[in-house]
Amino acid sequence: MFRLFRAAVICLTIGLFYGCASFDGARLPPSDSLKVPPHNEIGNIPFFPQTDYQCGPAVLAMGLAWSGVRTTPDTVAPEVFTPSLKGSLQSAMVGAGRRNARVAYPISGMTALIKELAAGHPVIVLQNLGLSWAPVWHYSLAVGYDLHDRIIILHSGKTARKQLSLDVFRRTWARSDYWGLLILPPDMMPATAQEDVYIAAVIGLERARRWNEALAAYVTALNTWPSSYAAHLGMGNCYYALGDLNGAETVYRGMVFRFPEKGAAYNNLAQVLAEQHKYPEALAAIRSAIRIDGAFADEYRKTLDEIKAKMKTGDY
Amino acid sequence: MINMRSAKKLFIPVRIILVIAMLGLMGPHGGASAAIISTESAVQADQARSDIRKVLERAEIRDALMKQGLDAAEATQRVDSLTDAEAVRLANEIEKLPAGGNALVVAVVAATIVFLILLFTDIAGYTDIFPFVKK
Numbered sequence: 001m002f003r004l005f006r007a008a009v010i011c012l013t014i015g016l017f018y019g020c021a022s023f024d025g026a027r028l029p030p031s032d033s034l035k036v037p038p039h040n041e042i043g044n045i046p047f048f049p050q051t052d053y054q055c056g057p058a059v060l061a062m063g064l065a066w067s068g069v070r071t072t073p074d075t076v077a078p079e080v081f082t083p084s085l086k087g088s089l090q091s092a093m094v095g096a097g098r099r100n101a102r103v104a105y106p107i108s109g110m111t112a113l114i115k116e117l118a119a120g121h122p123v124i125v126l127q128n129l130g131l132s133w134a135p136v137w138h139y140s141l142a143v144g145y146d147l148h149d150r151i152i153i154l155h156s157g158k159t160a161r162k163q164l165s166l167d168v169f170r171r172t173w174a175r176s177d178y179w180g181l182l183i184l185p186p187d188m189m190p191a192t193a194q195e196d197v198y199i200a201a202v203i204g205l206e207r208a209r210r211w212n213e214a215l216a217a218y219v220t221a222l223n224t225w226p227s228s229y230a231a232h233l234g235m236g237n238c239y240y241a242l243g244d245l246n247g248a249e250t251v252y253r254g255m256v257f258r259f260p261e262k263g264a265a266y267n268n269l270a271q272v273l274a275e276q277h278k279y280p281e282a283l284a285a286i287r288s289a290i291r292i293d294g295a296f297a298d299e300y301r302k303t304l305d306e307i308k309a310k311m312k313t314g315d316y
Numbered sequence: 317m318i319n320m321r322s323a324k325k326l327f328i329p330v331r332i333i334l335v336i337a338m339l340g341l342m343g344p345h346g347g348a349s350a351a352i353i354s355t356e357s358a359v360q361a362d363q364a365r366s367d368i369r370k371v372l373e374r375a376e377i378r379d380a381l382m383k384q385g386l387d388a389a390e391a392t393q394r395v396d397s398l399t400d401a402e403a404v405r406l407a408n409e410i411e412k413l414p415a416g417g418n419a420l421v422v423a424v425v426a427a428t429i430v431f432l433i434l435l436f437t438d439i440a441g442y443t444d445i446f447p448f449v450k451k
Contacts, residue, residue: 095397234355
């Protein structure tokens with residue numbers, strides 16, 4: 001019996017949720033109000049069956065492979081798996097997505113899941129196949145649904161295209177507080193994207209030092225939200241990190257016209273100007289920042305001091 | 317044998333050195349020097365949390381991941397790929413990680429009970445553990 005139980009415990013991840021939180025927005029509204037086709041299944045997703053406890057690496061590798069990264073579960077395992085926990089922490093799944101140059105976008109709830117699947121985006125889901133006090137944590141990749149037959153289609157464990165009743169799935173997913181993750185190439189926007197969540201996901205790419213992909217993702221963000229201050233600043237900062245001072249200068253110059261009330265753009269403009277030895281212009285920019293004041297006032301003054309110091313040493 | 321408390325004390329200077337080293341490595345995100353204001357700090361609503369505190373938190377997570385058996389380089393990379401908000405969340409979660417080390421007998425008895433309960437809930441359609449239970 002013990003062996004049977006072990007065999008059944010397909011994959012244990014240390015879930016960090018105790019009990020299920022709110023059910024708000026969790027249940028699906030009537031299918032016609034969702035504005036999605038009654039069924040959809042994403043084809044061409046490679047299937048990697050998992051080995052013992054390795055559902056995290058297998059599912060992440062499938063998501064990455066769908067998004068165009070050539071990889072295998074064995075390749076990504078060192079980036080997600082924590083041997084002592086016999087599982088993969090959610091934060092490691094997010095981080096590994098970024099380390100492979102992909103936007104890791106979190107989603108939550110049945111409506112968002114179905115909308116993303118309808119848009120052709122597979123979703124990594126964390127299920128607790130057991131109970132809140134006897135958890136069996138398991139990652140699957142949701143690849144399709146059929147609202148008429150009320151089923152969800154998952155690449156799960158050793159089974160490709162596992163069909164599971166929507167109700168059973170919803171109960172197992174609820175226990176992770178509906179934790180879902182999209183792994184998207186930087187030119188693709190989530191169907192359910194919210195500006196602040198998307199920007200945070202791209203900042204994560206910056207954190208992982210994937211500047212080229214972060215830059216591309218900020219461009220994607222600006223296509224959807226043309227007036228996003230954060231996406232503009234992020235673009236400039238990516239150019240700067242890539243050593244493209246001209247590119248950065250162009251973005252920051254645009255920003256000080258567009259967002260004249262934001263000191264950070266003036267500060268960063270001053271910095272790239274100073275690095276190009278354009279000191280008079282740099283001084284004018286940083287003085288504008290200091291006039292605006294705000295949360296970064298100390299940084300502005302530091303930038304001003306540095307520009308003055310550079311001018312003194314005659315670094316022309 | 318060194319007990320945990322004195323081992324912790326031993327590590328304090330190591331930690332301080334680590335933090336200083338990390339501050340130096342932080343680059344555009346650190347805020348330790350002036351220069352470029354990062355996208356992340358620009359969108360952060362809560363400016364009260366100091367950069368030093370954030371760096372300390374990241375050092376703590378790194379230590380915790382290393383205690384889970386990851387090597388220093390991998391632990392650093394995992395922490396570095398997270399935003400500040402995600403790092404704070406992970407730091408809180410790591411504290412709750414189960415300690416492990418249960419007695420075998422207790423585990424076998426518990427597993428038997430859990431098996432029976434899960435079998436029942438599987439049949440009722442509340443869980444999805446056993447492939448042989450038709451759903």
